Amino acid sequence: MAAVLEPYIYEGGIHKHTLITELLEDLGGYLIQKIPAATEVTLIMLIPKKDVHLVEELGKKLLGKLTPAPLTGTEIAVVSPTLAVHHLPHSACDVAEHLRRDGANTNMIGLARGMGRRVALSADYERRLINEHDIALFSFGTFADCIKNKKPKLFEGIEIPIVVTGGPDLLTEDVPNADVYIGNIGRVAHRLRKSEELSSLDIMNRKVAEVVGIMREDLSKDPLAVLPPRVMKEIYEQIPEIEQVLTPAPVTLQLDGLRVKLPYDEFHGKVENLEFDEGTRLMELARVLPSKMKDYILIKIKRESEVGFAL
Template structure:
């Protein structure tokens, strides 16, 4: 069964029927938002059942759209949290990626600005490495990007997509060794992105991120995970009832090959480790459970089949 990332948007009235339907056909709901009278579901659903969900959702004013980034957690790395970079361009980009289903976290570097003085500390490096992808929002000048990027990418192990003012070709030329993705002509700007050419640029960023993550998914497909992250989310929600008390918009964040659980590690790690998936197999047997550097959260990395010889 191939699960496809989608977004369902529709009225709140009878939306629970859609939720039940997605679960009945074997899909998973990753996020559920209520926006005024509308509900937005980010979900993974079987490819063959998309038309069925669309047909049932139609009378409820609902529509189902492909959302390539559902089930991913992306770090939007901005050089600082000053007015120079926020809310434009960093928030505009982060918000647009979110619309496509990703969970974005903005990582504002403490000393990211400047050409000579830019640096990355160990906490920032570790937090970025907990994501599926890091999107670096750089400035307008080739000279600065060429000089500072080697410092900022030191120790980053996740795929990097670079956004910068110079053209894509110029970025490819000055960045050595190459990074996973490039989007040119998106540097520092101080106005809201609302013109059509600016929206097209945001689309280009989403397309580039999708391309890079698809490569990652293909790599994972060659050595599949022992359990699907979305399934693990369902199991934890069922067996750790305290997760219901977490007020964060996504108490459990689904990543491509893991989960971030927003519960204190010291108290809940043992409980999560002992959760049963099926046939006596516990989460601890198929995944690494470690403390996240983001607050006191729990980070789960699912092991591949080659490590565990188990697929559940």
């Protein structure tokens, strides 16, 4: 039986942080992302549940801090009707940043272009791009009527869970087709730094984590043929060119797959032919597709029931 992996973030000094990564590898965990910053380092990890205390003890010896990161392994689209410069500062920036603090990878998507909202989400390309993510979080403004009656049109064609933030204090049922609504996060003329605003962002993270929990529970009923972090590990070991990618998170985990930030035409063959220790190739376990984001590679892993076995 595969070990249950728990998501955590380690924050500490860069000195001797390799002791953490070495222990993680020995325990059978996965390092999702390493973010160095001067003398500090942030490690986003998946740790076997029964061994979390070992990493925590070592972290304390190194004067670091280990905290749960329930959104690790998810990619969230933070969607705004517009991200035009004359509409900034925009709360979507703080929304995306706060989600990242709990381990999520976020992509900000502004819909309006040219003449404005009349053409927002008018192209099927935009829907396909949003649907490549695990969750779509729509960041709206401060008018209740607009959120309830006009903006839900933007949800048409969105097939993933929809989370909505806005200024008014509304019920989720008030916003058609939304899975979750979080109030008190509207458009303001400043960064969200007040205590009540930060509390609203904390509530947002908790509710998004609840949605992720439901999605993970659904996956557990019919597990993936291979865990996304294991595929990520094989990519780093078998495709050395990934080390030369300068964009953040060259391999971005999703709940049911990965986004690989390498050109599809040049590298999809290498990705499809990734070989696991069991002798299986990735093409047998997943669909390797061209992403709508630039020319990246999108991997969607098949379920165990579809493949007939799981690694």
